Amino acid sequence: MFSKILIANRGEIAVRIIRTCREMGIGTVAVYSDADRRAAHVLAADEAVHIGPEEASGSYLHAGNIIAAARSTGAAAIHPGYGFLAENASFAAQCAASGVVFIGPPPQAIEALGDKIRARNIMQDSGVPVIPGTLEAAVDADRLRARADELGFPVIVKASGGGGGKGMRIVHAPEELMAAVKQAAGEAQSAFGNSAVYLEKYLDRPRHVEIQVLADTQGHAVHLLERECSIQRRYQKIIEETPSPALHPALREEMGRAAVTAIQKAGYVNAGTVEFLLTPDGAFYFLEVNTRLQVEHPITEMITGLDLVREQIRIAAGLPLSITQADIQGRGHAIECRIYAEDPANGFFPSPGVIHYLKEPRGPGIRNDSGIYAGATVPVAYDPLLSKLIAYASDRDQAIARMVQALREYVVFGVKTTIPFLLDVLRCPAFQAGETFTHFIDTHFTPWQPSADRIAAAGIAYLIAERSKPRRQGAQGAAAAGIASPWQNLGHWRT
């Protein structure tokens, strides 16, 4: 087992990985940029190495600096977390070349499955249903048009080298196709350095359902059930849950088996996720593979009782899986809400700043994977994820009720958060009925304004707090207004 691991990430996931390392008695090394000198993950680790400037390209994306930090601290392995270099095959290869174990899949698996066109072909060859579309990069305009006609509009143009909605265009009519291809390719080139695009049929009201998989170096592979991630805003997931309201045991088993078969064929090792789209008729289609630990992994941990980071470390250390497929049972229901420093009343504008006051929810079945603390700075430079709030209960209705109460108890002052928006989503009848599909937010919550209907209570709270303070000296109000008035000097006690 490794005696020391370097965590090549920041924020909540770095804190969470450090926690498991601690439990396993493994030494921890954090890395940080100029913006993160006092970040939560730095404070949590045994050692911390400064690796560069605020700009990620010079720090969290700088393979050389990170590997140098591992070598100088004697870290035997690197956990890449998610994002940053987690799915960078070149980084994984550089780790191996430097004698540091990359806690994740081998570089060739990252490469094969990270290229969406190649991944589609691998799935097709393994008998996994793929979304009808093209299986090669779009080169010939006529052939592309013909294929689009075959599929039937609307179709979607996608970038082979990336995700997160970049390099994607929905095309409703044949005459829009070529312009969309050009735009998507251009965006893909600048975002991923790869302009290859392909076509898929645009599915109607799909659910996003993904399967967690684990594979060791000895040929064993299992799936850890599904997660439904249909509540998305601009292709970013904001609420995830398991089990999926749309899955029954037979379908779950079919999708699980398909996922395991496919990743084994690709020579996959360690944790990964196979994403599918599920249509209302119960058919499922391969979407993509994420060759890393995902943001929403905690909900799988809640229903299976496993620690996925622990499993990842064990696999990377060459140990066999400690569980078989028969051992894996899902119990209860888990929901995760991503808490972002964004202003939902203002187009979800990022809201960086200092956390002046923080109170986190507690109670049975409440888990909060957090990267912040009272007094911490939420920097401008990075993804504004503050924490992941997870609620676990015996069934879906109870999990929703538990999550609502937890969100009500979650207090953050200093930055705006998405908490009020999440509350409205969870209280919405369509969500409670399980009618979750990927257009949910656009359909029900665009635009959104806070309900803010406790005006009287807010005023009462203010007055109670004010009268509990020692009486103010009085001159402040007058000075601010630039007007000298005896009425100002009386402070609050005018009758």
Add this chain to the structure above:
Amino acid sequence: MDYTLRINDQTVDFQMTSVSEGQLRVTAPGVDHEVTYCMVSDNHVQMWIDQAAVCAHLFAEGDRMQVMIDGQIYQVDEYDEAREALSAVGAGPGAHREVTPPMPAVVVRVLVEADATVIKGQPLVVVAAMKMETTLTAPFAGRVVSVNTVEGAKVMPGQILVNLAPDEADQAA
């Protein structure tokens, strides 16, 4: 005692009477409430308004207070007539008459030059922060007096990126 509070964008009158320690009678607006309370800390007051528990958290910022109830934040302060008159003149970023970033950002593109004529809503500067791009637009029609930034510059809220002189017809009275 009478108070006039500004809560978010509403002005509300309150009448408050103290019944005993930890107990109040409040009328607002026009509805009577029996309130029992416990000031747990400077940031937390537990209330029972008409026997229903209401938990409120508070954070003071100068004269204003942020109050959080049920996941929603309310901006509360005392309604000050003098202050209202001052801000109506248009001074300050709150009047939305300045070309300034809403948060610390980096300038991605400058779209106008000095002496250019612009219409209301015309894009002037594109800034980026936290992986998002935003376009700052002209709050009124007018002429660009000066461009005070360049591509790549790091800018803060309050910094005027583009100085605009409004058209004669568009000037506030």
